[in-house]
Each structure stands twice: as structure tokens, then as C-alpha cells.
Amino acid sequence: MTPEEILQALYDETLVGNAPRVLELTEEGLSVSMEPQTLLFDALIPSLEEVGARFERGDFFVPEMLIAGRAMAGAMERLRPLLAETGVQTVGKFLMGTVKGDVHDIGKNLVNIMLEGAGFEVIDLGVQVAPEKFVAAIDEHQPDIVGFSAFLTTTMPMFKANMNALEKAGIRDSVIVMVGGAPVTQEYADAVGADGYAADASQTVKAAKRLLQEKRSKVPA
Amino acid sequence: MHPLPPLLHNHPERIADEVRTTAERLRASYERVVIGYADCGTYGALDAVCADLGIERLPGLHCYDLYAGSERLERIFDEQPGTYVLTDFLARSFARTVLQELGLDRYPELRDTYFGHYTRVVWLAQQPDDELRGLAEQAAASIGLPLTVVETGDVGLDRALADLVGERAG
Ligand code: B12
Numbered sequence: 254m255t256p257e258e259i260l261q262a263l264y265d266e267t268l269v270g271n272a273p274r275v276l277e278l279t280e281e282g283l284s285v286s287m288e289p290q291t292l293l294f295d296a297l298i299p300s301l302e303e304v305g306a307r308f309e310r311g312d313f314f315v316p317e318m319l320i321a322g323r324a325m326a327g328a329m330e331r332l333r334p335l336l337a338e339t340g341v342q343t344v345g346k347f348l349m350g351t352v353k354g355d356v357h358d359i360g361k362n363l364v365n366i367m368l369e370g371a372g373f374e375v376i377d378l379g380v381q382v383a384p385e386k387f388v389a390a391i392d393e394h395q396p397d398i399v400g401f402s403a404f405l406t407t408t409m410p411m412f413k414a415n416m417n418a419l420e421k422a423g424i425r426d427s428v429i430v431m432v433g434g435a436p437v438t439q440e441y442a443d444a445v446g447a448d449g450y451a452a453d454a455s456q457t458v459k460a461a462k463r464l465l466q467e468k469r470s471k472v473p474a
Numbered sequence: 475m476h477p478l479p480p481l482l483h484n485h486p487e488r489i490a491d492e493v494r495t496t497a498e499r500l501r502a503s504y505e506r507v508v509i510g511y512a513d514c515g516t517y518g519a520l521d522a523v524c525a526d527l528g529i530e531r532l533p534g535l536h537c538y539d540l541y542a543g544s545e546r547l548e549r550i551f552d553e554q555p556g557t558y559v560l561t562d563f564l565a566r567s568f569a570r571t572v573l574q575e576l577g578l579d580r581y582p583e584l585r586d587t588y589f590g591h592y593t594r595v596v597w598l599a600q601q602p603d604d605e606l607r608g609l610a611e612q613a614a615a616s617i618g619l620p621l622t623v624v625e626t627g628d629v630g631l632d633r634a635l636a637d638l639v640g641e642r643a644g
Binding site: 311314315316317319320323353354355356358359380381406407435436438 | 484485488513515517535548551552555556575576577578580581584587588591592
């Protein structure tokens, strides 16, 4: 296979969620000395973006999205150490969790995969993360951004509870806060005082990069 | 009664539009139209349609509220956040509305991805009989969770429907 063929096949097999094949193709690419970044940015990420677009259009439902995400995650596992070696600087540190009382996590996990793909270091606190736990983890990991994910109308108010906990701990201004999840809107994000919101995984990556840049340009060097 | 496809629950972004189209069509031939949906994940979009068309819907955030009452339901989720709720409808149609829609028939290995954080199934039993009980047990077993039965009857839904339909008739 030529490198072009490998990229095309990698794109196609990720789209249909053929995890074993995606891993094989990743190996094959590496064996012909393709750069890990090339595999990532020219095949895996575009493919998962297409998956997101199909989901938006209603052509894909949750299972298709999940198996594609899983296929990409498998390849990421193989590529992660290589990407680290090539000295690509991490873009930033992202701490993520689903709020207390909520155990939906599919959307959050997809966001994590895309963030990692884009060069973020992601620390995932899992589901049902209480405000105190977010605070403790921010102290411990010193992330650039913290993300709250919620999927139920009844758990969205936890965003506000988390914000209050950050305020109280005096760390609100040390970290960028992003919120997301199916029921969340920009207005809601503004209302709870979050710094950012995004409707899907690729927009999260864009917004996260933009917010980081804004913050860094404000801090005097 | 004109049923909307219950599977719309898996695509809540389409509920409001479907309701609008159906309600507008029905208004041509009926004096009054009411909507048998709660908010059900439309996150306010259904209320906007109701306000726009000047029609009423069932109260509540989702279907489950109507059977169990929102306070009881809140207690159930407080006890164990990892609770998956069944109604009679869901128990009866589980293979299609849940297993098939979530792709668990095709990709059984996704079980943990979906339900890894869940600890139990609670069946809000409206009209329990042996057959339904069997189906609810089967549903819970198919996702590897224990079943708790909470008998609710139909009172909640009946009352809400009576309120809805009775409102202007009286
Ligand atoms: C899959 C699903 C489930 C799975 C969840 C599995 C899991 N491990 O997550 C299962 C079947 C287990 C489930 C359970 C329940 N669910 Co459910 N579920 C869904 C469904 C069908 C899809 C959600 C999903 O995964 N979408 C795919 C992902 C990729 O999209 P997403 O979540 O929006 O995420 C994207 C963005 O929001 C964003 N994003 C996400 N997080 C973040 C975070 C940040 C920081 C940022 C910036 C962005 C971001 O990026 C993501 C990727 O693009 C929705 C309906 C729907 N179509 O939305 C209902 C839905 C969310 N569920 C609902 C309900 C009611 C429940 C139950 C209570 C039902 C029950 N019978 O018990 C339980 C919850 C119990 C509990 N204790 O929490 C309702 C919520 C209604 C409401 N008003 O709150 C919905 C809307 C269905 C409905 N119409 O009734 N559910």
C-alpha cells in the first residue's frame, strides 16, 4: 500500500469502526515510516469529524459513533507514546468530568479522544464527580482548563454548584471553565458564568485552543 | 389519539418539529389538540411550539415523572444515581427501543460503554402482571443489572391527562 492508500483506508475503516483493521493500518503506516502526526491529522481526526457530522445529520446514531470512537481510541493508544517522543509540545492540560448525579459519559469520552488527538493532555475524572472532587483535582493537577459535562435537565444545575465550589476554594480565576452536554446551550453556559461552551467534540477543541490563547496573551510574559 | 413514534425519544431534537407538523394537521379537523409528551429531552423546544400554537402538553421533564411523580423519582435517583428506569412500555419494547437502538444487538461488547456505571434497573410498574414482570426481568438481565419493582399504577398519568383534557372542557 502507498502512504496515500494507507491514509484513505485508515479514514474509511475508522468511519465504520473497524478497530482491529484501524490498528493494523496504523502499524502499517508506521512500518513505512509515516509520521504519527500524519496518521492522526490526515486520517483519524478527519474521519472522526465526519462521524460527528453524520451524527448531526442523523445518518449515524449512538452505536456507530461509539464504535468509530473506539477504533480511533485504539489507534491513539498506539500513537500516544510516539507523539510524545517526537517532542510535539502538549497544547495544554484539560481536566474533565461528568457532574454529580449524572452517569452519561459517551459525549464526554468522545470529546476526550478529540482533545487528545489535538495534543491536549487529558485527565478524566469519570462520572458523578462531586464539586469537592473537582476542586481537589484542580489543586493536584493544575490544569489549564476544566470541563463539566451534563446530560440531564436535573443535573445541569451542578454546573453552578461546581462554579461556587471553585469560587469558595479561591481557584476560580486560575482555570478556564468549559461546559457541555446535550441539554447545554451557550445561554446556559453564560448564565452559570462558564468561560466557554461547545456543541460537539471538534468545536470543543477549537474553543479550548482559542480560550487558551486568549488567556496566555493576557498573562504578561 | 394520534400517536407520535416513541422512538423519537432517542432523537429529541426532532420531537418539537414532529409535534408542530402533526398538531397543525390535526387542528384542521379537531376543535382542540393537546400533546401527550412531557419535555422529554427537547430542553424547552416543545414548550416553544406549544406557546406558539397556543396548545398544552403533559407536565413534567420526562415520561417517568408522570408515573412515579417527580419527587419519588428524585428519591430513586438520589438513592442510586446509576439507576436505569423502565416503564411498562419500555419493558415490553426493550429489545427494540433500547437494545436495538443502542446497537447492543449488533455490538454486545458495548454493554459496558453504556451501562458500566449503572447499578440497578427500577421498573415503574403501571399494570404489572406475570408476563410484564417476566419481560422486565429479562430486560434487566439483558444489561446485566438487578431489577427493583416500584408499583406506581396509572394514577399519575391518568390525573395528568385528565387535567390536560379537562382544562377547558369544564
Ligand atoms: C445514549 C443515551 C443513554 C445511555 C447512556 C450511556 C452512557 N454511558 O453515557 C443510557 C441508555 C444508559 C441512558 C440512560 C438514561 N438516559 Co439517556 N440518553 C442517551 C441518548 C440516546 C444519547 C446521548 C448520547 O450519548 N449522545 C451522543 C453524544 C456524542 O452526544 P452528546 O452527549 O450531546 O455529547 C456531545 C456534546 O454535547 C459535547 N459535549 C459533551 N460533553 C461535553 C463537555 C464539555 C466541557 C464540552 C465543551 C462539550 C461536551 O460534545 C459531545 C461530542 O460531540 C440521549 C438522547 C439523545 N439523542 O440525545 C438520551 C437522554 C440524554 N437520556 C435521557 C434520560 C431521561 C435517561 C435516563 C434517566 C432514562 C432511564 N430510562 O432511566 C437514564 C439516565 C439515568 C442516570 N442515572 O443518569 C433523556 C434526558 C432528558 C432530560 N430532560 O434530562 C434523553 C435526552 C432521552 C430522552 N429524550 O428522554 N441514556
